[in-house]
Amino acid sequence: xxxxxxxxxxxxxxxxxxxxxxxxxxxxxxxxxxxxxxxxxxxxxxxxxxxxxxxxxxxxxxxxxxxxxxxxxxxxxxxxxxxxxxxxxxxxx
Amino acid sequence: xxxxxxxxxxxxxxxxxxxxxxxxxxxxxxxxxxxxxxxxxxxxxxxxxxxxxxxxxxxxxxxxxxxxxxxxxxxxxxxxxxxxxxxxxxxxxxxxxxxxxxxxxxxxxxxxxxxxxxxxxxxxxxxxxxxxxx
Numbered sequence: 157x158x159x160x161x162x163x164x165x166x167x168x169x170x171x172x173x174x175x176x177x178x179x180x181x182x183x184x185x186x187x188x189x190x191x192x193x194x195x196x197x198x199x200x201x202x203x204x205x206x207x208x209x210x211x212x213x214x215x216x217x218x219x220x221x222x223x224x225x226x227x228x229x230x231x232x233x234x235x236x237x238x239x240x241x242x243x244x245x246x247x248x249x
Numbered sequence: 250x251x252x253x254x255x256x257x258x259x260x261x262x263x264x265x266x267x268x269x270x271x272x273x274x275x276x277x278x279x280x281x282x283x284x285x286x287x288x289x290x291x292x293x294x295x296x297x298x299x300x301x302x303x304x305x306x307x308x309x310x311x312x313x314x315x316x317x318x319x320x321x322x323x324x325x326x327x328x329x330x331x332x333x334x335x336x337x338x339x340x341x342x343x344x345x346x347x348x349x350x351x352x353x354x355x356x357x358x359x360x361x362x363x364x365x366x367x368x369x370x371x372x373x374x375x376x377x378x379x380x381x382x383x
Binding site for chain 1: 254255256258259260262263264266267269270271273274276277278280281286289290292293296297300301304305307308311312315322323325326329330333334336337338340341343344345347348
């Protein structure tokens with residue numbers, strides 16, 4: 157009983173997170189300007205991180221947290237570099 | 250997933266995870282639906298603050314009660330995402346504002362700083378300009 161509740165709620169949440177990733181992907185593809193695409197990329201990596209956390213609950217393993225941590229670190233650096241590039245025209249001056 | 254899971258823990262984790270992912274979906278839906286960039290930049294922060302916080306809370310509850318480990322991974326991820334998201338979005342908004350002001354289109358939001366008045370009414374009547382001490 158309790159296992160079924162957890163199973164179906166995790167299924168529903170993964171479905172919703174997948175839809176959220178599709179929405180962000182649509183904005184990346186069709187964003188009118190570069191800043192829209194960067195914003196959608198930022199949202200996309202956060203949703204991917206959350207999807208990995210729910211996958212970790214489903215498979216009862218802790219390997220996914222390391223990957224989620226790595227995505228959080230590298231996504232921050234990537235978005236900051238892209239925003240800096242939009243602002244100044246180059247990343248490291 | 251393990252077999253002998255208590256019912257209250259399962260319900261609690263399910264509620265947190267479903268609510269968090271619904272909030273994240275709402276945020277990404279706003280990314281698609283809102284008309285301008287300056288409105289769109291507010292939308293995905295729902296996923297990074299409360300949505301992600303609820304999902305990570307559910308994960309922390311599940312693992313700390315089934316495996317008896319210290320809840321550190323989720324807390325670290327939550328703190329890192331919550332601290333870095335405002336920094337990146339503020340940088341991105343400043344870059345966008347700079348680009349829009351350079352191009353000078355109609356999409357630029359107005360500045361909040363009021364322009365300095367050239368002369369007050371009393372100065373116009375008397376012709377004496379007082380220098381204001383800031």
